[in-house]
Amino acid sequence: MTAAPFALDTPRLILRPLADEDVAAIHRLYADWDVAKTLSRIDHPFTIDAARRFVAEARAAFASGAGYTLAMVERDGGAVVGIVSLRVPSADPAATDEERAADAGLGILGYAVARPHWRRGFASEGARRMVEFAFADLRLDRLQASALRDNPASRRVIERLAFAVAEAGIVEEPRYGGPPRVGDRFVLWRRQTDPSRRR
Numbered sequence: 001m002t003a004a005p006f007a008l009d010t011p012r013l014i015l016r017p018l019a020d021e022d023v024a025a026i027h028r029l030y031a032d033w034d035v036a037k038t039l040s041r042i043d044h045p046f047t048i049d050a051a052r053r054f055v056a057e058a059r060a061a062f063a064s065g066a067g068y069t070l071a072m073v074e075r076d077g078g079a080v081v082g083i084v085s086l087r088v089p090s091a092d093p094a095a096t097d098e099e100r101a102a103d104a105g106l107g108i109l110g111y112a113v114a115r116p117h118w119r120r121g122f123a124s125e126g127a128r129r130m131v132e133f134a135f136a137d138l139r140l141d142r143l144q145a146s147a148l149r150d151n152p153a154s155r156r157v158i159e160r161l162a163f164a165v166a167e168a169g170i171v172e173e174p175r176y177g178g179p180p181r182v183g184d185r186f187v188l189w190r191r192q193t194d195p196s197r198r199r
C-alpha cells in the first residue's frame with residue numbers, strides 16, 4: 001500500500017508540494033516585478049532557470065523536512081494561484097549543531113500570490129492552514145514572518161493570524177540588488193493559539 005501524497009486542504013485550495021510541472025507557474029509568479037519587489041530572497045529578473053532551481057530546491061527541502069514550499073491550487077479549475085511556504089531551519093541538513101539548537105521549534109512562514117488572484121483572500125487562507133499544520137502536525141512552538149513597512153497586504157495577512165511585531169525596523173537588502181529597505185519581524189507562539197496549553 002502506498003501512502004497518500006502530502007496535501008493540506010482549505011475550503012477553496014489544495015496545498016501540495018511543488019512538482020516539475022509547476023516550473024512555468026513559478027516562473028510567471030516571480031517574474032512579475034510587482035510580486036518580486038517585496039521579496040528579499042528572489043532574483044530579478046527571474047529566469048526560467050531560476051524557476052527550475054526554485055522547484056528543485058523546494059523538492060529537496062521537502063524531502064529533508066527543512067521546508068514545505070507548497071503550491072496553492074484552486075480547487076475550482078486547478079490553477080496554481082501562488083505558494084505558501086514554511087522553512088524549518090533546525091531540519092536543514094547544512095545547519096550546525098549550534099544553529100540547530102538555536103532554531104529548535106522555529107518555523108518561518110512565507111507566501112506569494114500571482115497578481116491576477118490578488119485580493120481574493122488566498123494568501124490569508126493558505127497561510128492560516130500552514131500555521132495550523134506547523135503547530136498541530138509539526139509541533140513547532142513559534143513562527144516568524146517578515147514584512148516590509150510598505151507592504152500592507154502582507155502585514156494584514158499575518159496580523160489577522162495574530163502575529164505580533166517581535167523585532168521592529170529590520171533593514172534588509174534584496175537579493176536582486178537595489179537599496180536596503182525597512183521591515184519588521186513578526187512572531188506567533190503556539191501557546192497563543194493552542195487552547196490545551198493556555199493557563
Ligand SMILES: CC(C)(COP(=O)(O)OP(=O)(O)OC[C@H]1O[C@@H](n2cnc3c(N)ncnc32)[C@H](O)[C@@H]1OP(=O)(O)O)[C@@H](O)C(=O)NCCC(=O)NCCS
Binds near residue numbers: 034118119
Ligand atoms: C501579500 C500578498 C501575498 C497578499 O495576497 P492576497 O491573496 O491578495 O491577500 P488576501 O486577499 O488574503 O488579503 C489580505 C489582506 O490584505 C488586504 N490587501 C490586499 N491587497 C492590499 C493592498 N494592496 N493594500 C492594502 N491592503 C491590501 C486585503 O484586503 C486583506 O485584508 P482584510 O483581511 O482586512 O480583508 C500578495 O499581495 C503578494 O503576493 N505580494 C507579493 C509577494 C509578497 O509580498 N509576499 C509576502 C512577503 S512578506
